[in-house]
Amino acid sequence: MSARARERPGQHDVAHPAWTLVMSVAASSLSFIDGSILNVALPAIRADTGAGAAEVQWVVNAYTLPLAALILLGGALGDHQGRRRWLVIGTVLFGIASLVCALAGSLQTLLAGRALQGVGAALLLPNSLALLNGAYSGEARGQAVGTWAAAGAISAAIAPLAGGWLVQQFGWPSIFYVNIPFVGVAIVIALTRVEEVSDPGSARLDLGGAALATLGLGAATYGLTLWSQTFALSTLAGGAIAAGLALLVAFGLYERRLGDKAMVPLSLFGNRCFTSLNLMTFLLYGAFGGAMLLIPFTLIEAGGYSPVEAGLALLPLSILIGGASRMMGKLAEKIGPRWPLTIGPIIVGIGLALASRLAESQSYWTHAFPAILVMSTGMALAVAPLTSTVLASVSRHQTGMASGLNSALSRLGGLIIVALLGAVLVAQGDALLRPFAMALRMMGVVAALGGVAAFFGLSGNWRHADSGTETV
Incomplete structure (x- = not known):
């Protein structure tokens, strides 16, 4: 079997690169929109849920933490098992998480939904761009990526204004319903118009590294969040920061032992x-x-x-x-x-x-x-x-x-x-x-x-x- 494997089901005889572009724009727009639209809703979320400063920080970081820690693993899973498959899985997770956030009856449920959104984004983003790069070549690839980037910029530009209007008219939960149409479009096109692509030869399935990075960043972020409110290092804040640093050091040592097979090859x-x-x-x-x-x-x-x-x-x-x-x-x-x-x-x-x-x-x-x-x-x-x-x-x-x-x-x-x-x-x-x-x-x-x-x-x-x- 070749290093670069493609599956072309019968329904994909109508596949065209333009469909891959539309799908990539719809999927990646979830992250672009979510990152821009939330910021104008934070004061309303704070007022409605009675959130303190730390909770407001975690409304943002509960999403960013898994996205930052797992995005490389998301790309490796796509390389190994199929980029379309993991894009669809990530998009489905993002859609479910958006509904959880919209229907959240408590701050804890909202934070859980945000974390699940981050996991979904870490799976869909790298595979979205990888599928787009694979569908085009030469000058057409540059034009396609330019279109993808422009669509992201437009989404990010419109999102704060649309989000402000939604918050003002319908309340902050409405900003999460905006994601659902994009989820539907991306999934339908991916399953009916985009061929599967994998590249197992380049995959780095470093599950241990991903776990250490996630736990280390999570503990360090928790400690820094507690410390930043008063700049007094409590026992809990100091312990969390120390544990986070220890886990991140362990991550570095683990990655060095794996060498070129690591999620983050230190030789770079x-x-x-x-x-x-x-x-x-x-x-x-x-x-x-x-x-x-x-x-x-x-x-x-x-x-x-x-x-x-x-x-x-x-x-x-x-x-x-x-x-x-x-x-x-x-x-x-x-x-x-x-x-x-x-x-x-x-x-x-x-x-x-x-x-x-x-x-x-x-x-x-x-x-x-x-x-x-x-x-x-x-x-x-x-x-x-x-x-x-x-x-x-x-x-x-x-x-x-x-x-x-x-x-x-x-x-x-x-x-x-x-x-x-x-x-x-x-x-x-x-x-x-x-x-x-x-x-x-x-x-x-x-x-x-x-x-x-x-x-x-x-x-x-x-x-x-x-x-x-x-x-x-």
């Missing part, structure tokens, strides 16, 4: 460029993810915005990032990725510092919009060349692993930053503004440090000789 980090780019990803996306939680939360809680107005306030962000990314990508092709990946995160840091000026009864156009404009410019400058540069820094046979790990680290950055925001989220009204401003300035520094990491990592000859990548 011997590459200076690859390591620095992933550090940049961790810092930049962590800071940006934290800001995308705090800005709408503060606009509603302290700025007097309605959920719809908060959604409208964020609308230019995704539009500007999506619209400028193509132009910034062409710029990076002409001058190389070093300066865009250095300057972009620094500009994001400046935008975050500008956003710290938000306060009650201010004009959107003089305070919020300039910050959003600057952040959008910086993100567009950095995001466009990032993936292609990461892939060009490793050998051809490592590109799938490199892409998956970079994606996981972008989620992990947000996971850690959100876990550290307890002191901000515990405040209400005007009392929220001072810790919000401090947090935004600190996240601005974190984002700028990502640019410094890229500057030093991309010095000299950074491209791998066997990358097979001509441009960045």
Whole structure:
């Protein structure tokens, strides 16, 4: 049997790459929408459930934790047993979890539903993109991935506005019902119009590593969440952090023992460029993810915005990032990725510092919009060349692993930053503004440090000789 196996059931004689594109957009939109729509609903969830700061943090992180920890395993399961199969399983789980969240009668049930959503996303996201990459080749593949990315940007742009309207008209549970049509479309197309693909030769079914990573990140995140509310290290918080660090050290040792069969081959980090780019990803996306939680939360809680107005306030962000990314990508092709990946995160840091000026009864156009404009410019400058540069820094046979790990680290950055925001989220009204401003300035520094990491990592000859990548 060949390393790359395909199954083509009788009903797939009408299969066409366009169906795979539609399916990939529908499936991946679940994650794009969910990540954007929830932030404008958090104040309503807090008010309705009586959630404290830690619970608000876990409404976000109960989803991000399994997504960050299991996304590489999700891709390996698809390689080994069939990408369409695991995409469908992940999409079904996401749909069931969305219903659990919508019908949740308690905060505990909501958190369980969010965790199940994270597991579903970890299964569907890597297999969605892998199926799309396999359905096209050459220039058509680039156009298809561009369409997929544009659809994600549009979904992320519309989601906060739609979410704000739904929260205002029907309450926060309604935001989870939005996922159901996308679930139905993705499953029907996958089962009737998309052929099965597997690549068992490249699969890394590292169940032990996945378990250690999940438990370690979970314990560390729990401890950081408890500590961040008062910055006093209680016995429980200290014990959880220590246990998490011990499990993560065990994860590193376990991965080193597995070598090239590991979920995360540690040999990749011997590459200076690859390591620095992933550090940049961790810092930049962590800071940006934290800001995308705090800005709408503060606009509603302290700025007097309605959920719809908060959604409208964020609308230019995704539009500007999506619209400028193509132009910034062409710029990076002409001058190389070093300066865009250095300057972009620094500009994001400046935008975050500008956003710290938000306060009650201010004009959107003089305070919020300039910050959003600057952040959008910086993100567009950095995001466009990032993936292609990461892939060009490793050998051809490592590109799938490199892409998956970079994606996981972008989620992990947000996971850690959100876990550290307890002191901000515990405040209400005007009392929220001072810790919000401090947090935004600190996240601005974190984002700028990502640019410094890229500057030093991309010095000299950074491209791998066997990358097979001509441009960045």
